[in-house]
Amino acid sequence: MAKRMILGVFEAGTQQVGGTTSWAHPKSQNGDYRDIEYWIGMARMLDDAGFDLLFFAGGSFGYASLKGELSDVLVREGMMFGLDGSYIIPALAAATSRLGFVVTTTTGSDHPLHTVRKYSTLDHVTKGRIGWNIVTGASQNTMAKMLGQTEMVPHDKRYEAAAEYVEVALKFWEGGNDDDAVVLDRATGVFADPQKIHPVVHEGEYYRSNGYHTQPPSPQRSPVLFQAGTSAAGRAFAARHAEAVFVQGTTYEQTAANVADIRRRAAEEGRDPADLKLIVGVTVITAPTSAEAHRLRAEFEALQSDELAAHYYSGNTGLNLLEYDFDRPLKDQLPDDGLAGQMGVSNIERFYTRPDGSAPTVREILDDLKGKGTRGFAITGDPVEVADELERMIDLTDLDGFMLEAVFNTASMRDVIDLVLPELRRRGRLDPAPEGTTLRERLIGKGPHLAAEHHGADLRPEFSAST
Numbered sequence: 270m271a272k273r274m275i276l277g278v279f280e281a282g283t284q285q286v287g288g289t290t291s292w293a294h295p296k297s298q299n300g301d302y303r304d305i306e307y308w309i310g311m312a313r314m315l316d317d318a319g320f321d322l323l324f325f326a327g328g329s330f331g332y333a334s335l336k337g338e339l340s341d342v343l344v345r346e347g348m349m350f351g352l353d354g355s356y357i358i359p360a361l362a363a364a365t366s367r368l369g370f371v372v373t374t375t376t377g378s379d380h381p382l383h384t385v386r387k388y389s390t391l392d393h394v395t396k397g398r399i400g401w402n403i404v405t406g407a408s409q410n411t412m413a414k415m416l417g418q419t420e421m422v423p424h425d426k427r428y429e430a431a432a433e434y435v436e437v438a439l440k441f442w443e444g445g446n447d448d449d450a451v452v453l454d455r456a457t458g459v460f461a462d463p464q465k466i467h468p469v470v471h472e473g474e475y476y477r478s479n480g481y482h483t484q485p486p487s488p489q490r491s492p493v494l495f496q497a498g499t500s501a502a503g504r505a506f507a508a509r510h511a512e513a514v515f516v517q518g519t520t521y522e523q524t525a526a527n528v529a530d531i532r533r534r535a536a537e538e539g540r541d542p543a544d545l546k547l548i549v550g551v552t553v554i555t556a557p558t559s560a561e562a563h564r565l566r567a568e569f570e571a572l573q574s575d576e577l578a579a580h581y582y583s584g585n586t587g588l589n590l591l592e593y594d595f596d597r598p599l600k601d602q603l604p605d606d607g608l609a610g611q612m613g614v615s616n617i618e619r620f621y622t623r624p625d626g627s628a629p630t631v632r633e634i635l636d637d638l639k640g641k642g643t644r645g646f647a648i649t650g651d652p653v654e655v656a657d658e659l660e661r662m663i664d665l666t667d668l669d670g671f672m673l674e675a676v677f678n679t680a681s682m683r684d685v686i687d688l689v690l691p692e693l694r695r696r697g698r699l700d701p702a703p704e705g706t707t708l709r710e711r712l713i714g715k716g717p718h719l720a721a722e723h724h725g726a727d728l729r730p731e732f733s734a735s736t
């Protein structure tokens with residue numbers, strides 16, 4: 270049977286998505302992103318069309334830079350700006366009825382309790398439609414500077430601290446109180462039952478906490494746990510903690526290998542690998558005819574430049590592509606300065622090899638980035654061509670769905686909704702989501718709470734005795 274595709278939209282709370290620019294194109298309303306009506310219109314459109322979720326990247330304080338220096342090119346394009354999706358979501362939840370929301374918060378810049386309170390609040394006000402995209406943070410060099418830290422925390426150490434950050438958060442969400450803690454009994458004057466509120470104690474290497482969760486239990490208790498970052502450390506982290514993973518792909522082979530590796534590691538953690546939902550970013554440019562779609566794509570590409578692509582890419586990797594020999598593969602020229610990989614591995618490794626085994630040159634990488642930035646796959650074509658390719662991608666990689674990375678934001682979403690979704694629906698790829706009103710039920714279909722096999726579930730019973 271054809272697998273149902275999870276449908277999401279990737280946004281970043283700003284006018285651009287994934288390091289490309291399009292706000293100046295006549296089809297784009299991206300520049301309106303500071304207006305809440307812009308987001309409400311988008312959320313209503315996605316809700317009506319049956320999308321599962323609207324995802325907000327971000328969460329890092331840092332800005333993309335060339336070795337720590339703010340680039341004029343990124344300022345000119347407005348790429349150093351972005352709103353915090355967390356504050357937009359309540360308005361969108363009030364304007365929609367089914368759409369889920371995922372918002373990124375980086376670990377490591379604050380105490381986990383800030384995240385605990387934020388997502389418990391969001392879970393209440395969205396009525397259980399919230400997810401947390403856990404990242405260890407892009408642009409770590411500038412983020413460290415802004416937070417007054419003397420140096421950037423090394424890559425794998427960030428993941429180690431992130432695991433403890435999540436553990437603390439789960440102790441509060443899963444163990445801090447019982448589902449039926451709130452009684453609201455007017456006759457006896459009892460609002461909440463003291464027996465059902467439990468102390469939370471954590472003494473770890475990176476974090477300490479001792480107290481109580483000062484929010485009542487929310488519909489999902491823990492937000493749906495998303496994760497992004499597919500380095501080896503990232504995959505291990507995903508397999509243990511995540512319920513959904515946002516992956517970016519360059520080739521189907523490499524993506525299939527990452528998907529298989531994450532599922533295998535999840536099984537080793539005692540989890541059902543099918544419960545992990547793997548979702549890839551996809552740029553879709555479509556129009557009633559293939560020729561029109563390709564014309565739109567050419568117009569989009571004409572707005573990009575080597576300079577912009579390189580500066581943005583540097584924020585994710587610490588590498589300045591403009592410094593290398595354009596005619597040789599990047600892989601052969603990587604500096605040994607310890608910075609490559611410390612800022613993020615996935616966006617370097619994705620350009621190591623092509624399906625035929627050859628390595629792309631720096632020129633070819635820049636061309637790829639100009640076409641789609643640090644987004645995932647890109648498909649251009651008429652609705653049938655796009656639907657064919659999306660099906661092929663899901664079937665070849667064992668992915669569970671895709672996150673639309675729109676080039677002209679709402680206008681591109683409209684094109685996909687009007688042209689491609691009817692085609693996918695005809696093919697049985699958009700069958701109704703599983704029953705339930707929470708995001709977790711909608712994505713995983715096994716109830717509103719973390720699965721019993723997830724280590725977070727162990728924090729529920731006898732919690733007050735654990736540390």
Ligand SMILES: Cc1cc2nc3c(=O)[nH]c(=O)nc-3n(C[C@H](O)[C@H](O)[C@H](O)COP(=O)(O)O)c2cc1C
Nearest residue numbers: 326327329404406407497498499500503613614615
């Ligand atoms: C697909 C993907 C999405 C990401 N989204 C964000 C994000 O929204 N906010 C952020 O601060 N960092 C984001 N990052 C960056 C990671 O937090 C950072 O690069 C970290 O080092 C983990 O990536 P790695 O496992 O690829 O090394 C993303 C990375 C990837 C690969």
